[in-house]
Amino acid sequence: MKNYDVLVIGxxxxxxxxxxxxxxxxxxxxxxxxxxxxxxxxxxxxxxxTKLNSKDADLSQRFAPSGADLYxxxxxxxxxxxxxxxxxxxxxxxxxxxxxxxxxxxxxxxHIDAQIYHFAGLVYGDFDSQLFIDASRHGKVAVDVQCMLxxxxxxxxxxxxxxxxxxxxxxYIDFLKTDAAEAEILTGLTDRVAxxxxxxxxxxxxxxxxxxxxxxxxxxxxxxTCPIKARNLSGRTGRGDTTFAGYINERLHASVPEAxxxxxxxxxxxxxxxxxxxxxxxxxxxxIKEFY
Numbered sequence: 001m002k003n004y005d006v007l008v009i010g011x012x013x014x015x016x017x018x019x020x021x022x023x024x025x026x027x028x029x030x031x032x033x034x035x036x037x038x039x040x041x042x043x044x045x046x047x048x049x050t051k052l053n054s055k056d057a058d059l060s061q062r063f064a065p066s067g068a069d070l071y072x073x074x075x076x077x078x079x080x081x082x083x084x085x086x087x088x089x090x091x092x093x094x095x096x097x098x099x100x101x102x103x104x105x106x107x108x109x110x111h112i113d114a115q116i117y118h119f120a121g122l123v124y125g126d127f128d129s130q131l132f133i134d135a136s137r138h139g140k141v142a143v144d145v146q147c148m149l150x151x152x153x154x155x156x157x158x159x160x161x162x163x164x165x166x167x168x169x170x171x172y173i174d175f176l177k178t179d180a181a182e183a184e185i186l187t188g189l190t191d192r193v194a195x196x197x198x199x200x201x202x203x204x205x206x207x208x209x210x211x212x213x214x215x216x217x218x219x220x221x222x223x224x225t226c227p228i229k230a231r232n233l234s235g236r237t238g239r240g241d242t243t244f245a246g247y248i249n250e251r252l253h254a255s256v257p258e259a260x261x262x263x264x265x266x267x268x269x270x271x272x273x274x275x276x277x278x279x280x281x282x283x284x285x286x287x288i289k290e291f292y
Contacts, residue, residue, distance in 0.1 A: 001111075001113050003113050004047045004112065004113065005039070005116065006039050006045075006047070006118050007047045007109065007112050007114035007117055008036045008046065008245070009049045009050075009117060009118065010031050010121045011030055011051050011075070011079040011101040011104075011122055012028050012032060012050050012057065012079065013030035013081050013122055014028060014079070014081075015029035015082075016080070017029075018083065018085065020086055028059070028062045030122055031144060031146075031241040032048055032050050033062070033276050034277070035118060035242070036048045036066050037242075037277050038241070038242040038245040038276070039246075040067040042245075042262075042266065042277075046068035047071060047112050049108070051073045051074070051075040051102060052074075052078040053074065053077055053078045056078040057078065059072060071109065071112060073108050077101055079123070080097070080098035080099035081158075082095065082096040082098055088233075090233065094157070095157070096156050096157055097157075103125055103126060103128065104126060104127055104131060106131055106134040106135060110138075114138075114139055116140045116141075116249070116252070117135040117139050117140070117141050118244075119132065121148075122146070122147055122150070123158070124148060126147050129168070129169045132173060133169065136172040140175070141172055141173050141174050142173070142174060144177045144240065144241065145177065146240075149163055149185055149186075160181070162185055166202065170203035174204075175208065176204035177210070177240065177243075177244040178199070178207075179209065179210045179211070183195040192211065192216050196209050197223075199218075200220050205219070206218070208243070210240050215243055217256055217260050225260075226264040226292075227264070229268045229292070234272065234273065235270055235274045235275065237274070238270070239271060244263070246259075247259050247263035261292060262288070265284050265291070265292060268291070269283060269284060
């Protein structure tokens with residue numbers, strides 16, 4: 001059996017991205033794409049597990065440039081999301097669900113051995129809380145909390161709601177990632193430092209909160225921050241996924257501040273070009289030398 005540094009788990013999405021000028025771009029996206037490319041192209045032994053209806057897309061060409069090993073299962077439907085951006089910086093958007101894939105089950109990927117199970121979902125229902133508990137018996141668990149907060153409403157719009165089981169499940173999570181808005185939904189706090197400390201007190205071992213100016217990590221001892229230094233935002237989509245993947249994989253061999261600097265430089269570089277990260281680890285290290 002091949003041993004992986006990380007297994008990134010989540011649905012691909014048939015994305016319809018419309019910028020503030022009305023330009024539309026269709027592509028196979030999703031958190032698993034941005035996360036998988038960031039992990040594998042940083043030099044980590046990476047596996048991806050996704051689900052889709054095979055009639056909708058050929059994944060082999062999409063993921064081949066990543067260098068990750070691809071595993072997948074059939075789903076009745078493929079996740080599909082329409083993202084309408086209202087500003088040039090892509091900070092404001094409206095998301096509409098055009099399809100939701102079947103829920104993931106641990107037995108579907110239990111044969112894949114990994115040090116970290118990175119759950120990169122898109123909407124509530126992709127994963128249930130038991131899935132994280134099951135994975136915690138086999139390796140470290142990393143969760144981007146978006147998929148536990150973003151719900152598909154009856155009219156197919158998406159809205160964020162608190163995670164009812166958070167206090168029961170957070171103790172099983174080694175790495176928790178939120179953005180500033182999601183942290184406020186979870187904790188009721190607008191102060192990112194206070195929110196990170198509260199989420200840690202509920203059981204998450206390392207908490208990452210992303211913001212458009214910086215990335216913050218709290219490990220229960222120190223608050224660490226690192227500024228984003230992207231020279232343009234043409235590749236804004238996938239920012240959080242890239243950051244989180246870069247961080248958790250660096251933590252396999254680096255300290256918190258070292259991993260934080262790597263992942264922040266990684267996402268700064270990635271945001272300068274649309275699509276998932278296509279550079280190398282050396283590119284990121286050179287970026288650190290130049291800008292950090």
